Amino acid sequence: MTTLDETTDEVLQLAAQHFNIPREQLYATDDFFKKLGINSLQALDLLTRIEQHFHIELPDYELQGVADFRTLAERIQSRL
Amino acid sequence: MNSFHGRALSWQVADGVAELVLDRAPCNEIGSIALAELEQFAAALPLLERDSHALIISSARNEGFCAGADLRELYGESHPLDPARRVASVRDFLLRIHRVMNALDQSPLTTIAAIHGIAFGGGFELALTCDLIIADKMARFCFPELRLGLIPGFGGIPRLKRDLGNSVVRDLILTGRSINATKAQSVGLVSQVTAEGDALRVARATAAQLCKFDRESAIAAKRFIKPILAEELRREIDIFCELFTRPAVEAGLRKFVESTDPLPYLP
Numbered sequence: 001m002t003t004l005d006e007t008t009d010e011v012l013q014l015a016a017q018h019f020n021i022p023r024e025q026l027y028a029t030d031d032f033f034k035k036l037g038i039n040s041l042q043a044l045d046l047l048t049r050i051e052q053h054f055h056i057e058l059p060d061y062e063l064q065g066v067a068d069f070r071t072l073a074e075r076i077q078s079r080l
Numbered sequence: 081m082n083s084f085h086g087r088a089l090s091w092q093v094a095d096g097v098a099e100l101v102l103d104r105a106p107c108n109e110i111g112s113i114a115l116a117e118l119e120q121f122a123a124a125l126p127l128l129e130r131d132s133h134a135l136i137i138s139s140a141r142n143e144g145f146c147a148g149a150d151l152r153e154l155y156g157e158s159h160p161l162d163p164a165r166r167v168a169s170v171r172d173f174l175l176r177i178h179r180v181m182n183a184l185d186q187s188p189l190t191t192i193a194a195i196h197g198i199a200f201g202g203g204f205e206l207a208l209t210c211d212l213i214i215a216d217k218m219a220r221f222c223f224p225e226l227r228l229g230l231i232p233g234f235g236g237i238p239r240l241k242r243d244l245g246n247s248v249v250r251d252l253i254l255t256g257r258s259i260n261a262t263k264a265q266s267v268g269l270v271s272q273v274t275a276e277g278d279a280l281r282v283a284r285a286t287a288a289q290l291c292k293f294d295r296e297s298a299i300a301a302k303r304f305i306k307p308i309l310a311e312e313l314r315r316e317i318d319i320f321c322e323l324f325t326r327p328a329v330e331a332g333l334r335k336f337v338e339s340t341d342p343l344p345y346l347p
Contacts, residue, residue, distance in 0.1 A: 041107070041144065044220055045218060047220075048220060048260045051260050052217065059255065060222075060257055061257060
């Protein structure tokens, strides 16, 4: 069973890789819209990467109001 | 006209394959300019059909295939009108876009949508007119209209009902959620999923294969397989127009147009 910390770390890795940002600059509590400087379409790209990586479906409405990586990881955890 | 280069799209024919390329910032929203050029394309189709066997529709925009109707223009043009004129205006727009979509849907060419990025709302509906949808693995499909208090209006529901199981149609329309290419393939919407950035290349390879087939046989097969949905398409326009003047729709459109939310494509 993957822990929330492990999932959060994987999300941070994915975001760093996808947006070409050093992993060490990203933190679980970061607001990913602000930290990554991304728009809605780029957020959907990240969602697609997450779905592919974790082999899950994560409806986009579950992301409404979610801005930090930790909460995003919680949403992913509930689908694993 | 075998080639055209406009403000929202271009087309050309090479080796028996016509290619229609959408290219209008930010993501090929369909407003008055795109519609007028799509109408030009529909008018040119009979000529293209003489010289081609297949048609590929793709996007030159990095952002994706098409984000659907230009809601900002729709709101800006309809908002000042009284309800009766608002309905008449939107009905006229829908009748025009339906004529284009129907021409694509029933074209004797074998049609392929090459999708990357988003195919949302009217963009999804444009893809649904095609015989095959080839999507790269980062593509996403969505009908967000119900979030605005509307239903898809470019022929999307009848075509979705034609192509997919009703439970999938209900899921997509009633939740308004977006699905990725893998999911879209698993429900039968997408015929091939490609690596990132490879949808157009694979669409061209597929078109090259189709061009080897006897043309008359391909046309006969398509006519037999792909039913015409005239009555349902008319009904969709009626329902859309019935819903359009409701205060909830006006409020939903205004919220979308004025939104600074990080997810404006998901109202």
